[in-house]
Amino acid sequence: MNFFQIKHVEIPHQNPPLGSKTTPFGCLRVNWGISANFIAGLWFNAFAGDSFIPYYAGQVIDGINKIHTSQDQFIYAITLMAICTASRAACYAMRTGLFEITKIKFNVRVRNLLLRSITRQEIGFFDSVKTGEIISRLSADTTITTVMFVNNVKVLIASFVRVVAVLAFMLWLSWRLSILNLIMLPIIAVVSKVFGGYLKKVAMEIRTSFARANEVADETCGNIRTVRSFANEDRECERYGELLEDTYKLHVRKALLLGSFVLVERSFDLGLLVLTLYYGGHLVMTNTITAGELVTFYLCKNRFRVSLGKLTVQVYAKLMEALGASIKVIEFIDRVPKVRNGGRLAPSKLRGSIEFKNVWMSYPTRRRAHVLRDVSFKVSPGEFVALVGPSGSGKSSCVNLLEHFYETMSGQVLLDGHPIKAYDHKFLHRVVSLVGQEPVLFARSIKDNISYGLDNCSLEEVQRVARQANAHQFIMELPEGYETGTGEKGMQLSGGQKQRVAIARALIRRPAVLLLDEATSALDAESEQMVQQAINNLDGHTVIVVAHRLSTVEKADRIIVIDKGRVVEQGRHKELMQREGTYADMVRRQLLGLDTSDDTEADDD
Numbered sequence: 001m002n003f004f005q006i007k008h009v010e011i012p013h014q015n016p017p018l019g020s021k022t023t024p025f026g027c028l029r030v031n032w033g034i035s036a037n038f039i040a041g042l043w044f045n046a047f048a049g050d051s052f053i054p055y056y057a058g059q060v061i062d063g064i065n066k067i068h069t070s071q072d073q074f075i076y077a078i079t080l081m082a083i084c085t086a087s088r089a090a091c092y093a094m095r096t097g098l099f100e101i102t103k104i105k106f107n108v109r110v111r112n113l114l115l116r117s118i119t120r121q122e123i124g125f126f127d128s129v130k131t132g133e134i135i136s137r138l139s140a141d142t143t144i145t146t147v148m149f150v151n152n153v154k155v156l157i158a159s160f161v162r163v164v165a166v167l168a169f170m171l172w173l174s175w176r177l178s179i180l181n182l183i184m185l186p187i188i189a190v191v192s193k194v195f196g197g198y199l200k201k202v203a204m205e206i207r208t209s210f211a212r213a214n215e216v217a218d219e220t221c222g223n224i225r226t227v228r229s230f231a232n233e234d235r236e237c238e239r240y241g242e243l244l245e246d247t248y249k250l251h252v253r254k255a256l257l258l259g260s261f262v263l264v265e266r267s268f269d270l271g272l273l274v275l276t277l278y279y280g281g282h283l284v285m286t287n288t289i290t291a292g293e294l295v296t297f298y299l300c301k302n303r304f305r306v307s308l309g310k311l312t313v314q315v316y317a318k319l320m321e322a323l324g325a326s327i328k329v330i331e332f333i334d335r336v337p338k339v340r341n342g343g344r345l346a347p348s349k350l351r352g353s354i355e356f357k358n359v360w361m362s363y364p365t366r367r368r369a370h371v372l373r374d375v376s377f378k379v380s381p382g383e384f385v386a387l388v389g390p391s392g393s394g395k396s397s398c399v400n401l402l403e404h405f406y407e408t409m410s411g412q413v414l415l416d417g418h419p420i421k422a423y424d425h426k427f428l429h430r431v432v433s434l435v436g437q438e439p440v441l442f443a444r445s446i447k448d449n450i451s452y453g454l455d456n457c458s459l460e461e462v463q464r465v466a467r468q469a470n471a472h473q474f475i476m477e478l479p480e481g482y483e484t485g486t487g488e489k490g491m492q493l494s495g496g497q498k499q500r501v502a503i504a505r506a507l508i509r510r511p512a513v514l515l516l517d518e519a520t521s522a523l524d525a526e527s528e529q530m531v532q533q534a535i536n537n538l539d540g541h542t543v544i545v546v547a548h549r550l551s552t553v554e555k556a557d558r559i560i561v562i563d564k565g566r567v568v569e570q571g572r573h574k575e576l577m578q579r580e581g582t583y584a585d586m587v588r589r590q591l592l593g594l595d596t597s598d599d600t601e602a603d604d605d
C-alpha cells in the first residue's frame with residue numbers, strides 16, 4: 001500500500017482473474033522519481049518549516065536582546081527565516097498539486113474496478129442487492145473512500161515527518177521540557193483508539209443508511225409511472241424522509257463523538273501549556289536556557305501538538321471513517337461471482353441441440369423452493385419448441401438456465417452435448433439470443449439498440465433484421481428513422497414496438513438458439529402473426545418459445561408442458577389435444593375465455 005507510487009493508473013482491459021485480490025490499495029503503479037522528490041520535499045518542508053523557522057524566530061528574539069552591541073545575529077536570523085519560509089511554501093505547493101492528481105487517479109481507478117466487478121457478478125447477486133445500493137457504493141462511497149483516504153494519507157505522512165523532526169529538535173533544545181510534553185503521548189494514543197473504534201462503526205452505519213435512502217429514491221424515480229398511477233408520491237417521499245432522518249441521527253452521534261474527542265484532547269493541551277510555561281520560566285530564571293530558546297521550544301511544541309493532533313483526530317479518526325465507507329466498496333470489488341463464466345469452449349460451428357438432464361433448480365434467494373424438479377427434455381437442432389404451462393410453473397427458469405444466469409442444483413443443461421457452463425461467456429451469448437418478457441432498450445438510437453454489443457454493423461444489416469421482426473415500417477415512420485432515440489429503458493416506444501426492436505436485436509446475431517420468452521405478448525394479432533411467420537421461417541435456428549397464448553404455438557414442432565416445475569406432457573398440438581391432458585384443458589379454457597394462468601407457486605421442500 002504505497003500511495004507515492006503512482007505513475008499512471010492502469011485500467012485492465014481484461015477482467016482480473018477471479019478470486020484474485022484486486023483492492024485499489026494494492027494496484028497503484030510505481031514512479032520512483034516522483035516518489036523520491038515527493039518524500040524529499042516533505043522532509044524538507046517539515047524540517048525547514050517546523051524546526052528552522054521556530055529556531056530562527058528564537059534567534060531573532062536573542063538578536064533583539066543583543067542589538068545594542070551587534071546587528072549581525074538579528075539580520076542573519078531574519079534572512080534565514082525568510083529563506084526557510086519561501087522553501088516551505090514551494091514544497092507545500094508541490095505536495096498539494098501531487099496529491100490532487102493522486103486523488104482523482106485513485107478515484108477513477110476504484111470506480112472502474114467496482115463497476116467491472118459488479119458487472120461480473122452472477123444474476124442472483126442482483127436479486128438480493130438493489131440498484132440503489134450499488135449506485136450509492138459507486139458514487140458516494142467511492143468518493144469518500146478515495147478523497148478521505150488520499151487526503152488523510154497526505155496529512156499522515158506530513159504530520160508523521162513533522163512530529164519526528166520537531167521532536168528531535170525539541171529534545172536537542174531541552175530534554176527536560178521535552179519529557180514533560182511526552183508524558184501525554186500514551187494517554188492520547190489510548191483515547192484515539194477508543195474514539196476511532198466508535199467512529200469506524202458509526203461511519204459504516206451512515207454509509208448503509210445512505211444506501212438504503214438511495215434505494216428508495218432510485219426505485220421511486222425508476223418507477224415514477226407506477227408511483228404516479230397509484231398517487232403514492234407523498235408516501236414514497238415520506239419513506240425517503242424517514243430513512244434520511246435515520247442518517248441524520250447517525251450524523252449527530254458522529255458529531256457528538258468527534259466533539260467529545262476534541263474536548264478531551266484540548267483539555268490535555270491546556271494543562272500541558274500551563275506546565276510548559278511554568279517550568280520553562282523557571283529554567284530561564286536559572287539560566288539553563290535563554291528566553292529565545294524558550295520561545296523556540298514553545299513554537300516547536302505547538303507545531304508538535306498540532307501535528308500530533310492531526311495524526312490522531314484528523315488522520316486516525318478520519319481514516320477509520322474512510323475505512324467504514326470503503327469496507328463495502330472493497331467487499332464488492334473483491335467479491336468472487338458465485339456463477340463463474342470461466343468456460344473456454346467456443347466451437348466454430350454450433351448445431352443448436354439442447355438437452356435438460358434431470359435438472360433441479362432453486363433461486364439463491366429462496367434456496368428451499370425447488371422451481372424445477374427433475375426436468376428432462378431434448379431439443380434437436382433447428383427444432384421449434386414451445387414451453388407452455390400455468391404461470392409460475394418454471395418456464396422462464398428453463399430459459400434462465402439456458403442463458404447461464406443461474407446454475408442447476410443438480411442435473412445438467414447441455415448445448416450440443418456440452419454443459420452450458422463449459423462455453424465461453426461471450427460466445428454463449430452470441431449463439432444463444434434471448435428476447436425477454438419485458439425487453440429493456442437503452443437510451444440511445446434504434447439502430448444502436450438493434451446492433452447492441454456488435455461492432456461495425458451496417459445500416460443494411462440492421463434494416464434486414466428489423467424487416468424480419470416487422471419493425472421496419474414503424475421505424476421509418478418515426479421522425480429520425482433508425483436514428484430516433486428510444487428514451488430511458490425505451491420508454492418513448494410502445495410495448496409492441498419495444499418488443500419488435502428487441503426481436504431484431506436478437507436476430508441480428510444470427511443465433512443458433514433463439515429464446516423467446518413471451519416476446520410477442522404486447523403485439524396486436526396482425527403484428528404477432530407476422531413476427532411469428534418470420535420466426536417460423538428462420539432457417540437453421542433452434543427456437544424455444546415460452547407462450548401463454550396457446551394459439552401462437554400450435555405450429556410448433558413440439559410443445560412441452562411444464563406444471564409445478566415438472567414436465568408433464570410433450571408432443572405436437574394434435575397429439576396433445578387427443579391426449580385430453582393438461583394441455584388440452586388449457587386450450588379449452590382459453591377458447592372459452594377462462595383464465596389459464598393460475599399460479600403454481602413452488603413448494604418449499
Ligand SMILES: Nc1ncnc2c1ncn2[C@@H]1O[C@H](COP(=O)(O)OP(=O)(O)OP(=O)(O)O)[C@@H](O)[C@H]1O
Pocket residue numbers: 127363364365366371389390391392393394395396397398600601602
Ligand atoms: N429471481 C427469482 N428469485 C426467486 N424466485 C424466483 C425468481 N424468478 C422466479 N422465481 C420463482 O420461480 C418460480 C417459477 O418462475 P418462472 O418465472 O420460471 O415461471 P413461469 O412459468 O415463467 O411464469 P410466467 O408464465 O408467469 O412467466 C415462481 O414461483 C417464481 O416466484
